[in-house]
Amino acid sequence: MRINTYSEYEIAYRKSVEDPEAFWTEIAENFNWIKKWDRTLEYNFDEPNIKWFQGGKLNITENCLDRHLEKLGDKTALIFEPNDPKETYRKFTYRELHEQICVFANVLKDLGVQKGDRICIYMPMIPELAFAVLACARIGAIHSVVFAGFSAHALADRIIDAEAKVVICSDGLNRGHKQIPIKSTVDEALENCPSVEKVVVVNRLNWPVKMKSGRDIWYQDAIKRVNSDCPATEMDAEDMLFILYTSGSTGKPKGVVHSCGGYMVYAGYSFLNVFQYDNEDIHFCTADIGWVTGHSYILYGPLLNGATTVMFEGIPTFPDPARFWQIIEKYAVTHFYTAPTAIRSLMQSGEEHVLPYGLDSLKVLGSVGEPINEEAWRWYNIHVGKERCPVIDTWWQTETGGVMISGLAGISPLRPAHAGQPLPGIQPVLLDGEGNEIAENDKEGYLCIKFPWPGMLRTTYGDHERCRLTYFSTYKGYYFTGDGARRDENGLYRIIGRVDDVINVSGHRFGTAEIENAINQNKNVVESAVVGYPHDLKGQGIYAYVICHNQPSIDEMQWIRASILETVVEQIGPIAKPDKIQFVYGLPKTRSGKIMRRILRKVAEGDTANLGDISTLLDPMVVEELKAGVVL
Ligand code: WT7
Secondary structure, three states: OOOOOHHHHHHHHHHHHHOHHHHHHHHHOOOOOOEOOOEEEEEEOOOOEEEEEEOOEEOHHHHHOHHHHHHHOOOEEEEEEOOOOOOOOEEEEHHHHHHHHHHHHHHHHHOOOOOOOEEEEEOOOOHHHHHHHHHHHHHOOEEEEOOOOOOHHHHHHHHHHHOOOEEEEEOEEEEOOEEEEOHHHHHHHHOOOOOOOEEEEEOOOOOOOOOOOOOEEEHHHHHHHOOOOOOOOOEEOOOEEEEEEEOOOOOOOEEEEEEHHHHHHHHHHHHHHHHOOOOOOEEEEOOOOOOHHHHHHHHHHHHHOOOEEEEEOOOOOOOOOOHHHHHHHHHOOOEEEEOHHHHHHHHHHOHHHOOOOOOOOOOEEEEEOOOOOHHHHHHHHHHHOOOOOOEEEEEOOHHHOOOOEOOOOOOOOOOOOOOEOEOOOOOEEEEOOOOOEOOOOOEEEEEEEOOOOOOOOOEEOOOHHHHHHHHHOOOOOOEEEEEEEEEOOOOOEEEEEEOOOEEEEOOEEEEHHHHHHHHHOOOOEEEEEEEEEEEOOOEEEEEEEEEEOOOOOHHHHHHHHHHHHHHHHHHOOHHHOOOEEEEOOOOOEEOOOOEOHHHHHHHHHOOOOOOOOOOOEOOOHHHHHHHHOEEO
């Protein structure tokens, strides 16, 4: 299943387009199926209805763990590097990881968890998070991991939407020099979540936390009551494996649903080929398991391939900006996968932090989450990869399950700031404004995918119509990514960015409406409008235009600003705090009441010379006021 040369890539790609079913059949045969599937693919993009490997029976954890035990039982599967470099690391062999997962799965079973139940996991990056995720998969419970930086309010929304029966959390978490509570946030969220029956609490910080009797149990106590024998539950290929919430252009995040069979095949296949994984490689992906990158390329992808994967609890700048390089040296990491925002921030700290570390083990560098600018790409290539390691820019989405457009490391042509070519099995197209396919190269358009692939989302949890409307209705017969892209003269894709009302802040995705809803909860605010603007470190920053009840004085603006930030932290979390707030009297609206965001974006960018046609505005004077406004 591994492609080794560029011509093998071309052959695989051609086959995958000419006969996708034969192509994916052959790939899927590399996995363990309890029963083979009857039908490789059934689909239509109208409803949408997408079914891969129908009739197939499997359990993904048997593929991640059990099948490796005979040959790789003593191989390190997971390395846990704690936040504080002085704390000892933990390593788990495949055998040990298997045991831990069976134990955790039995704890869940003891609590009455059954196949199909939803389990919300709200945890720091500690080994028990990995155990929890895989324990759910072991028994067919659907995991919904919520990034531990989200607020109680955001957590509650996600628990309610999924009707989760159990929440798995910790007492608190380490983040650089700070310790942050988790359990108390869960308690606050659960005030409004009637579906939750049990809470499993992992002890990380030895903090005294309140335990609600009958509901809350300590993980460290519960594991004493179970054994490590837990057969894997047989799943249908199309059963749900997990839900992962992500932001869209409306206010409410949606639960992207991935399936057991198709996701497994795509996570395993894409990991092997994009990273060109070899048996002894050590893979370090710096994402949080709260995002899809962590699901696919810390856990499932590496484990499906019998790899060693590093899980890091901390942040790149603690105790100093050499933390990543120190970890690479410590474990002789071969594959390093991070986000442009981290690269830019470490670049700013200077090469002197990289130079002292032995990075000779590195073979492949990866980037993900947002467009990587050429300067950051070159710095990464020169100072981290020493110009010896291919730098792959991997484009994909929560919805796609795995990497879609990227060079295959060391095989494909690379061009800075370009994601490159599609993986075999992926058929991207650029559409023009009318929805016609653009055939020529050296052109820009809306990025769509015209044929299904196994890792694609199947629905949005509890609201299939929303899935149809968001992804399959803009351009009939296509999956619409929400991104704009350019295909260069050689057919390499460069992702330009979102074309919908989604902004990408340090690789985190937010709907502008979602942040507006949060800001509007502040009692001083009448109305708000949020746009993204170019930000040196974060890629995009959050710029909020706010109308207050009475136009505040400069002094009042200061405290209202602080109060708005607090509201956003309460509603969503610190990651969604606006970078800039501008107090205005009015917003540029058309006669039909629609906000002209184009103007807001231009003003936010400081590009006010050419605002385009403003004659359709209800009150064109608003524009002058916007230009002269106070920005805090
Ligand atoms: C959006 C998806 C998939 C992992 C993390 C983000 C942007 C992602 C790239 C890239 C340019 C990228 C797109 C995409 N994006 N990777 N290599 N180059 N843009 O997942 O939160 O679902 O966000 O991130 O805009 O649509 P996500």
